[in-house]
Amino acid sequence: MHSLYEIFKRNGYTRRDFLRYVALLVSAVGFPPSFLPNAVKALESKPKPVVIWLEFQDCAGCSESFIRSTSLLPADVLLDYLSLEYHETLMAPSGLQAEEAKREAIERYKGEYILIVEGSVSPKYKGVYCTIGGKSNEEILKEASKHARLIIAVGSCACWGGIPHAEPNPTGAMPISEILKDKKVVHIPGCPPIGDVMVATIVGFVMTGREPALDNLGRPKTFYGQTIHDRCYRRPFYNAGKFASSFEDEGAKKGYCLYKLGCKGPITRNACATVRWNGGLSFPIQSGHPCFGCSEPDFWDRSFLYSPLSVVEGGFGWKKVLAGIAVGSALGLGSAYINKKLRGVK
Amino acid sequence: MKDVVFYDFVRGPLLKFALFVFFAGISYRFFRVVFLGLPADYAKPKGNPYLMAVKKIIIKPTMGWTFNEIFSRRAINFIGGFLFHLGFLGLTFFVPAHALLWKEIIGISLPVMPSLIVDILTYSALGSLIALTLHRALNPVLKLLTGKDEYFANLLVALILFTGLLANKWAGGGLYIWLLSMHMLLADLLILYIPFSRLSHFVYYFLSVGFMGWNAGKRGVSF
Numbered sequence: 025m026h027s028l029y030e031i032f033k034r035n036g037y038t039r040r041d042f043l044r045y046v047a048l049l050v051s052a053v054g055f056p057p058s059f060l061p062n063a064v065k066a067l068e069s070k071p072k073p074v075v076i077w078l079e080f081q082d083c084a085g086c087s088e089s090f091i092r093s094t095s096l097l098p099a100d101v102l103l104d105y106l107s108l109e110y111h112e113t114l115m116a117p118s119g120l121q122a123e124e125a126k127r128e129a130i131e132r133y134k135g136e137y138i139l140i141v142e143g144s145v146s147p148k149y150k151g152v153y154c155t156i157g158g159k160s161n162e163e164i165l166k167e168a169s170k171h172a173r174l175i176i177a178v179g180s181c182a183c184w185g186g187i188p189h190a191e192p193n194p195t196g197a198m199p200i201s202e203i204l205k206d207k208k209v210v211h212i213p214g215c216p217p218i219g220d221v222m223v224a225t226i227v228g229f230v231m232t233g234r235e236p237a238l239d240n241l242g243r244p245k246t247f248y249g250q251t252i253h254d255r256c257y258r259r260p261f262y263n264a265g266k267f268a269s270s271f272e273d274e275g276a277k278k279g280y281c282l283y284k285l286g287c288k289g290p291i292t293r294n295a296c297a298t299v300r301w302n303g304g305l306s307f308p309i310q311s312g313h314p315c316f317g318c319s320e321p322d323f324w325d326r327s328f329l330y331s332p333l334s335v336v337e338g339g340f341g342w343k344k345v346l347a348g349i350a351v352g353s354a355l356g357l358g359s360a361y362i363n364k365k366l367r368g369v370k
Numbered sequence: 371m372k373d374v375v376f377y378d379f380v381r382g383p384l385l386k387f388a389l390f391v392f393f394a395g396i397s398y399r400f401f402r403v404v405f406l407g408l409p410a411d412y413a414k415p416k417g418n419p420y421l422m423a424v425k426k427i428i429i430k431p432t433m434g435w436t437f438n439e440i441f442s443r444r445a446i447n448f449i450g451g452f453l454f455h456l457g458f459l460g461l462t463f464f465v466p467a468h469a470l471l472w473k474e475i476i477g478i479s480l481p482v483m484p485s486l487i488v489d490i491l492t493y494s495a496l497g498s499l500i501a502l503t504l505h506r507a508l509n510p511v512l513k514l515l516t517g518k519d520e521y522f523a524n525l526l527v528a529l530i531l532f533t534g535l536l537a538n539k540w541a542g543g544g545l546y547i548w549l550l551s552m553h554m555l556l557a558d559l560l561i562l563y564i565p566f567s568r569l570s571h572f573v574y575y576f577l578s579v580g581f582m583g584w585n586a587g588k589r590g591v592s593f
């Protein structure tokens with residue numbers, strides 16, 4: 025098994041290129057510069073990580089995002105380095121051969137491989153909604169997680185249940201952590217998550233041999249420790265009280281804050297505003313669309329994608345105000361009447 | 371509990387419940403007082419009671435406005451009270467996030483203020499509230515007039531101002547949503563608490579001051 029350095033060399037890169045990318049990786053993972061020598065040593069000597077990637081109730085969007093990560097490692101190196109032993113969308117074999125390859129990989133790399141899960145699990149009716157090669161998704165997950173060195177849930181479906189879990193959740197979809205209750209699961213939520221974040225988490229694990237520091241919901245603190253709002257380049261407009269009121273108005277053209285259009289940046293923890301997408305090119309807010317908080321649990325069910333964060337969910341409005349006043353006045357009138365009666369006032 | 375679940379609860383069902391209780395509670399108490407009415411008084415009014423009631427409501431707040439009164443004898447009450455009310459009401463209605471909420475509740479678009487003004491109002495309201503509370507606790511006369519109700523209300527309002535300040539100023543990292551939820555939870559509690567406490571003075575103040583003016587008008591005396 026080749027190390028990252030050997031793969032760089034094989035693809036025609038110089039040692040200088042290798043060092044440059046390692047420096048980038050170290051900073052992306054959030055380690056101090058003093059860690060650089062250790063990182064270089066680890067990536068020169070440690071064999072490339074073996075990855076088994078399972079897909080359950082998903083759309084393969086996380087896989088799409090993953091293979092488009094180009095900022096941290098050159099594309100040719102990336103796909104060579106992360107040895108995807110099993111990945112339904114990307115691998116060539118299919119059918120029984122594919123299942124056999126997975127079984128073999130689990131056997132051969134026992135206790136060494138990284139298990140990545142994309143999509144929610146559906147244990148309802150013995151897994152009838154998601155069965156692969158005659159096995160229920162729950163069974164496959166339990167089997168593959170048994171000997172995994174590290175388990176990563178990628179995407180909001182695997183982390184929180186995601187869109188399959190949205191009301192009325194007909195398939196009983198749930199996050200994988202509910203099935204793997206006794207195991208530690210690293211969560212990389214997003215719909216999809218940023219490819220570079222997935223790559224940085226895996227390479228960070230190779231560099232240190234440990235999983236990253238996680239928050240209380242199991243997300244790497246480096247990438248999910250801050251809200252989008254904290255790092256948003258439109259924040260000065262928010263602070264100045266300058267908002268776009270529609271997608272076409274003057275405010276929108278001037279790049280004002282998108283809070284009024286329903287931006288969920290203030291309650292969304294993700295790295296979109298810093299790492300950005302497509303090789304650091306842009307992210308939703310930069311392209312003029314409010315953040316709708318895809319990396320937070322149950323974002324889909326919150327059903328207020330385009331209404332400002334501070335408004336009452338489902339609305340309140342005049343009718344309810346008047347109803348409150350009517351009820352209160354009736355009670356006031358009633359109680360005054362009874363009081364008067366009791367006191368014998370005419 | 372996931373923070374966003376709690377967040378959705380305080381900004382959704384709890385806020386709606388609080389608002390309904392608020393409008394019902396305020397109108398209950400208002401109409402109860404009005405319907406209870408006064409014992410019949412057959413004396414002929416000596417002046418114009420309604421005009422005097424309106425006059426009293428309008429000029430009462432400025433009646434003590436002498437230099438001496440404002441800046442020396444009752445400086446804390448006047449300056450602190452003014453700054454606190456200005457800040458608290460200004461923040462309640464014109465912070466952008468709040469203005470959008472009011473739009474949803476009463477259907478009227480309110481203007482919004484920039485963060486700098488928001489900050490100034492918050493610091494001055496918070497500072498005045500602390501000064502007013504200390505004054506209450508230390509002043510021998512006010513001490514006698516103050517009960518648990520006042521201290522609780524002051525604490526609640528101070529916490530709302532403080533969490534609001536943090537929500538605007540503090541990056542907060544992963545704890546930010548808890549903080550924002552706490553701010554809204556406390557505001558929900560305040561909305562629920564107002565009709566049943568002395569904080570309802572924002573309505574009854576006008577009623578009682580108006581009554582005083584009306585009474586004076588009826589007797590043909592000045593106030």
Ligand code: SF4
Pocket residue numbers: 252253254256257258259260262280281282283287288289290309315
């Ligand atoms: S666009 Fe969204 S994230 Fe950016 S400052 Fe406005 S509310 Fe915050």
